Amino acid sequence: MFAIPVAGIVGGPLSGWIMSSMTGGGGLEGWQWMFLLEGIPIAALGIVCYFALKNNPSDAGWLTDSEKALVQRVLDSDAAGCRSGILILSPNELRYS
Secondary structure, eight states, X not given: XXXXXXXXXXXXXXXXXXXXHSTTGGGOOHHHHHHHHHHHHHHHHHHHHHXXXXXXXXXXXXXXXXXXXXXXXXXXXXXXXXXXXXXXXOTTSOOBO
């Protein structure tokens, strides 16, 4: 809830500054600079995430064995077509509904 207003407070003036101050630089208009300067970090993050995130819970080194089992159980339930939308877990696990 806090990130949305902060993004507007910071992002709006930053975008305005980029568009007004960088117009004509490098033969690009201000809006083109804004797209480049705000888009390149996100594209780079997407590439990093593609290589850093694993396809299976068993490959994720940052999860404990019990967390891997929990995630795999939820994925198996999804693959089996759990139509109720409710997966009841033990009290020590997450509740998904």
